[in-house]
Amino acid sequence: MTSRRDCEALDAQDPLAALRAQFTLPAGTIYLDGNSLGVLPASTARRVQEVVTREWGEDLITSWNKAGWIHQPLRVGTKIGRLIGAREGETLAADSTSANLYKVLSAALELIKRDGAPQRRTIVSERQNFPTDLYIAESLAAQHGFTLKLVDAEEIGAHIGAGLAVLMLTQVNYRSGRVHDMAALTRAAHAAGALTVWDLAHSAGAIPVDLNGAEADFAIGCGYKYLNGGPGAPAFVWAHRRHLERMDRDGLWQPLAGWMGHAAPFEFSSAYRPAPGIARFACGTPAVLSLAALECGVDSVLAAEPLGGMAALRRKSLALTNLFIRLVEERCAGHGLELVTPRDESVRGSQVSFARAEGGYAIVQALIERGVIGDFRAPDVLRFGFTPLYLRFADVWDAVEQLRQVLETGQWREARFNVKAAVT
Ligand SMILES: Cc1ncc(COP(=O)(O)O)c(C=O)c1O
Incomplete structure (x- = not known):
C-alpha cells in the first residue's frame, strides 16, 4: 500500500517540482482538469495588463509594428x-x-x-x-x-x-x-x-x-x-x-x-x-x-526544456497517472469504478478516466465542493487530467482520499450534486 508519506517522498525527489511556482493556484484546490482548461500562469495577468495599458492604451495602433x-x-x-x-x-x-x-x-x-x-x-x-x-x-x-x-x-x-x-x-x-x-x-x-x-x-x-x-x-x-x-x-x-x-x-x-x-x-x-x-x-x-x-x-x-522538456514531463505524467490508478484501485475498490483509460502506459495520454454506472456527474460535483476539480463526460465517465507542471504526488493521494470519502459516505447522492449545470 502506498502511503501519503511515500507520495511526499516522491515530491521531494521530483526534478520538475520547481515548475509549480510559475502558476497562480488557488489555495486548497487540487486541479485535475488541466486537460480541459489549463491553470493561470503568474506571468499572464502582468503580460496582458502590459499589452492593454502600454501597447494598446499608450501606443495604440502603432503596436502592430512597434510591439x-x-x-x-x-x-x-x-x-x-x-x-x-x-x-x-x-x-x-x-x-x-x-x-x-x-x-x-x-x-x-x-x-x-x-x-x-x-x-x-x-x-x-x-x-x-x-x-x-x-x-x-x-x-x-x-x-x-x-x-x-x-x-x-x-x-x-x-x-x-x-x-x-x-x-x-x-x-x-x-x-x-x-x-x-x-x-x-x-x-x-x-x-x-x-x-x-x-x-x-x-x-x-x-x-x-x-x-x-x-x-x-x-x-x-x-x-x-x-x-x-x-x-x-x-x-x-x-x-x-x-x-x-x-x-x-x-x-x-x-x-x-x-x-x-x-x-x-x-x-x-x-x-x-x-x-x-x-x-x-x-x-x-x-x-x-x-x-x-x-x-x-x-x-x-517550454520552461521544462532545460529540465528535459516533454520527455521529462511525460515521465512525471505517467508516474502521476500510474499512482492515481493504483490508489483508486486500492482505496476505492468495491465502489463500481471501472478503468476506461488504458492500463498500458505506452498508449495512455495525461488523463485517467473511470466509468461508473450511476452517479458519475454527482460524484464529480461532490469532489469539486471538496476542492478536487475533475470533470464528467456523458454518459458515464469521471475524467481526471494530470498536468506534471504543477501537480504533486501528494495531491494525487489527497484527491483519491476525497474520492474515497465521497464514495463511502454516499455524499454524492445529495440533491445539490445531482443538478446538471450547462457545462459538465
Ligand atoms: C479533441 C478536441 N478537439 C477540439 C476541441 C474543441 O475545439 P474548439 O476549441 O474549436 O472548441 C476539443 C475540446 O475539448 C477537443 O477535445
Whole structure:
C-alpha cells in the first residue's frame, strides 16, 4: 500500500517540482482538469495588463509594428511547434481548433481531388472522436462529395485502403485518454495513398509529439488545455512542408482565405494571393490579447526544456497517472469504478478516466465542493487530467482520499450534486 508519506517522498525527489511556482493556484484546490482548461500562469495577468495599458492604451495602433503584434501568430505558433515536432515557422496560432480543422481538412480533400483518384472518397475517423471534429468532417464531406465513415478504434487499420482519402484522428482520445500511434497510422495511410489530419488537442504539452518524424500531413490543436493559454485561447495549425509547397505551386487556397493569409495584406489588392508557408492558414485579424495570454501559457510548458522538456514531463505524467490508478484501485475498490483509460502506459495520454454506472456527474460535483476539480463526460465517465507542471504526488493521494470519502459516505447522492449545470 502506498502511503501519503511515500507520495511526499516522491515530491521531494521530483526534478520538475520547481515548475509549480510559475502558476497562480488557488489555495486548497487540487486541479485535475488541466486537460480541459489549463491553470493561470503568474506571468499572464502582468503580460496582458502590459499589452492593454502600454501597447494598446499608450501606443495604440502603432503596436502592430512597434510591439510586433502582426508577427504574434507565427511567433507563438513557432513556440508551440517546439512541443510537437515542428520546425521553425511551420505552426500558426490562430482561430479555434474547429475552424482550423475546417481549413486543413478542406485542403486535404482538395489535394486528394487534384490527384484524380475518384474512388478515394472516404474520410475515416473514430466513432468516439470529439464531436466538433465529426461535425466539421461531416459538413465538409457533404460539400466536397465525400463520405464520412466512423469506426471503432480497433477497426481503424481495417479501413485504411483504396477508398480512403483522409484519416482524421484525435491522437489522444478526450474521453478514454487512449493514444493512437501517429507514425504507424500515418505510414499505413500513406501506403494506401491517403492523407492524415491529426487533432492534437490532448497531445500538445501533454505527451511528446513528433509531427515531422511521423511525416504527418496536417495537424491542429487547442491552446487552452495543456498549453495554459486561458479560456477560449487561440488554437494552432500545422501542415507538412510538402503540402505547403504544393499549395504554393498549384495555387491552392485554404477555404477561409481571409486577408491575413494574403501574401501582402497591406497591398489591399482585390485579388487573393496566398501567403507562402503556414501563414496562408491565417484568416482575419489576430486576437492580440488572447495571443499574449497564450504565449505566457506556452512559455510555462517550454520552461521544462532545460529540465528535459516533454520527455521529462511525460515521465512525471505517467508516474502521476500510474499512482492515481493504483490508489483508486486500492482505496476505492468495491465502489463500481471501472478503468476506461488504458492500463498500458505506452498508449495512455495525461488523463485517467473511470466509468461508473450511476452517479458519475454527482460524484464529480461532490469532489469539486471538496476542492478536487475533475470533470464528467456523458454518459458515464469521471475524467481526471494530470498536468506534471504543477501537480504533486501528494495531491494525487489527497484527491483519491476525497474520492474515497465521497464514495463511502454516499455524499454524492445529495440533491445539490445531482443538478446538471450547462457545462459538465
Ligand atoms: C479533441 C478536441 N478537439 C477540439 C476541441 C474543441 O475545439 P474548439 O476549441 O474549436 O472548441 C476539443 C475540446 O475539448 C477537443 O477535445
